[in-house]
Amino acid sequence: MKRAAQIIRKFNDEIMDSWSKTVKKEVEASRISSNLALRNQLPHVLEDIAEIMDRYEGFEEIKNEERYEEIISNSIDHGRHRAASSKYTVEQILHEYIIFHKTLTDFLRKNDAYTAEVGILLKYTLETAMLNSAGSFTKALQEMRNKLVGTLAHDIRNPVSAAYLAIEMMDYSEGEERLQRLQKLGLRSLKKSLELMEGMLDAITVKAGEGITMNFENVDLMRDVKWVYSEASEIYTNDIHIETDIQELNGIFDGTAIRRILENLVSNAVKHGAKNSAITIKVKEFPEKVSLSVHNFGNPIPQDKQEGIFDFLNSSKKESAGKLKSWGMGLTLIKAVAEAHGGSVELESNEGKGTTFSIMLHKYKNKPGKVRSKLNFSESPAE
The missing domain is CATH 3.30.565.10 (Histidine kinase-like ATPase, C-terminal domain)
Known part of the structure; x- marks a missing residue:
């Protein structure tokens, strides 16, 4: 297990290079990202895995571990980052991790560092990472939608209030000129409210x-x-x-x-x-x-x-x-x-x-x- 950790640390850059090339070929959304943006938190996830490998020696210890704390924070950040990157979906995030798993396994095999225990640990840790990244991505998108809708709803208050005030102030006894001015104010404010409502409906469909x-x-x-x-x-x-x-x-x-x-x-x-x-x-x-x-x-x-x-x-x-x-x-x-x-x-x-x-x-x-x-x-x- 410790040898696998050493290989991961030694070949960290090579592993990420190989992963990036494959992802660019197979994951459509990744093609518009720079290599730095694409890698995001994954090099840290790689280091997390190495640290977990240093901690365990056998299958029983791995099996009894309920959470892999080191990996959670970086995988959450990875999901949030993808929510701000155009065209990403949950499926594409999971595809990235599948490629990550395969790339890491191939490097460990080539360097005689892959064992049954290493394979099980990779399965458990990457499943944890996938779960947290996908959940974080979905939550971030929902936060985006909620805040967009909330902001638009907040902005609608002003024109609606202005229209209400204009209608309330209308008084035929104050003359036609003032009446027309208040009418224009009310209509203008209501038109703006309708524009914002259209934007609210549009915000519901926001994607990554x-x-x-x-x-x-x-x-x-x-x-x-x-x-x-x-x-x-x-x-x-x-x-x-x-x-x-x-x-x-x-x-x-x-x-x-x-x-x-x-x-x-x-x-x-x-x-x-x-x-x-x-x-x-x-x-x-x-x-x-x-x-x-x-x-x-x-x-x-x-x-x-x-x-x-x-x-x-x-x-x-x-x-x-x-x-x-x-x-x-x-x-x-x-x-x-x-x-x-x-x-x-x-x-x-x-x-x-x-x-x-x-x-x-x-x-x-x-x-x-x-x-x-x-x-x-x-x-x-x-x-």
């Missing part, structure tokens, strides 16, 4: 590595920014400012998605910023890019929480404070929308300057049409 469906069109983005500014000014008691000298901002964007992320940021700024303090929307244009930012004053987001606030599926078991959790509800989709536009999102938050979320978007990264955004989430770092 997928996020929301993006609809890219050649649009004037300033129309969407002004929409958010105008509606926020009507809904909130805070002063809403817009700082830009841009009148027209053309490019290939998903205007609806960008409206949503701006609405999210303004809503969060009102909710978590200093009471009745001003909220500022800034728009800057560059030759190939555009920058959108939302700023508010108030208590900053803790420094140690800022980096993970955009993570879609945080692997931490600990719940963040309610305020931070509420901030993060829509921020993961903001990151997904920014990255779908070839851009990024940044956060600056401190006591003196307040909180600013800045989104950088490429104007012509995409072609017109519908595509699924990609969702990434944090993983436990490799030791």
